[in-house]
Amino acid sequence: MIEGVLIGARLALMLDLALLMGLPLFWRVMGMAGRGGLLVALALGGMALSALWLFASVAAMTGVSILSPDWPTAVILLTMTPIGPVLAVRGGALLLALLFAAASRPRLTAIPAAVAAATLAWTGHAGATEAMAGTIHRVADVAHIWAAAGWIGALAVLLHAIFTLRPTTAETARVAAMLSRFALMGTLIVATLVVSGTINGVMIVGLAQLPDLVGSLYGWLLGAKLALFALMLGLAAVNRWRLTPALESGTPQRAIAHLRLSLLIETSAAIAIIGLVAWLGTLDPMG
Template sequence: MDAAIVAARLVQFTGAMVLFGTPLFFLYGLRGGVTGAGWAKPLLSLSAGAVLVGSVIGLVLQTASMAGDPTAAFDRETLMAVITGSAFGAGVLARFVAAAVALVALFATRAGSRLWLVTTALATVVLASFAWTGHGAAEDGMAGRIHAAADVLHLLAAGVWLGALAALAGLLTARRRNLRDVEALHRALAGFSSVGTAAVAVIVTTGLVNSWFLVGPSRILQIGASTYGLLLLVKLGAFVAMLGLAATNRFFLTPDLESGLAAGAPDQALAALR
């Protein structure tokens, strides 16, 4: 059951980060708009749906685990007790409501800055709700508040990255040969250079804060001796990959696309980006 709980949580994390980072990317990277981005609303709707489905499945599985009885997950009173009487339940409820409202907005509102702003705001609530049951929530006083704030910022910064990558993948694979759209993509890549670098800085800083609380400076050399330590090393590897991608974008991809536009050969530059 633990593996299923982890899988449900991973689905929620992925959906929430795309739901947050992709519309945010449209706001700071594509202020001029881009045609041929009809994939955006379906992608975000799918992400919101993943959060909804993952939340329900996660609630059922976690309730069964907490009660020590698989049948408890289908008992209305037990489920309501978990939802109304625990931080976990409150987090799931907030997450579900925010994702549901985002899904309605995506169906009812035309694509544009207003929709991206609303979706980003709601997705912020979705991501922040995970911190309600994180390590920081288990601590009291100022230390607990600092740890919880670091958790939230860590999740948001990761969402900036994952959502931007999803948006860039969509833009690069969409059918476009319009010069205006290629120029918009260039502006987006240039914008992501700065925002992505800032996101990495936040991830590093908040990661260090979390490690200080969870590992402690006295045990840093034994970091590989625990499951958490091994997971932290994996995250460090992902961080190195993020740095490499950010550097590649800043020093190669964006300048190459700019050169292609200047030379009147944007298609060749786009092919290189892909």
């Protein structure tokens, strides 16, 4: 029960911070105005979910209910471990993001949001790696987090655009242009995810220990994550090379229906991957 709450808190927090960074980043790339109110809600959500994650972590460590926290343990985590400084940096970044969003500067929100998202690297396996290897691991993890946030934000905007799309020439041309312009950004995102994910995998497991993952829970979850990532790549390729050109044709109705299904599946796969990452972060790879 407690472990499930911890995984759920990690999932919700990762998704919240990914959207807080990814939405304004995609709006900036697309030249869109953005919605400050949504970012205000995400910044506030990031603060609340960070507190929930802290209490869930304390509950998982002590075995007590999250509804009656072990305050001495919470104080120890905040004052004698890296969790305190990490949460302080995240809280400051979220506050700055909140101020930017409330001041109707939503695209600037991406900068402090990127800092807040980067702090996730210090609360997982990368945070436990020491010396120079730890620095390399955390740099790769931050790159992985930022790339994933860019993809999540783009999917959210594109999903909204395609589900609210009216089949008129002007509207379909606008959405098709968004999909086409995302192609270069998507290529950079995928390349970053592949390189940084490979580094993370080697740092966490080690090349010599890879065979030990076969049959383990960690190995199965990692395999599921990679399978879902491959599914997302396949759907992105179909969107880029088949459905977007079809949307630009004279009869886009069928392309719209296929794009809605494709983007819905791709977004669901992305959320499932974040859920798997949240679960993997609580496991010992060699356990």
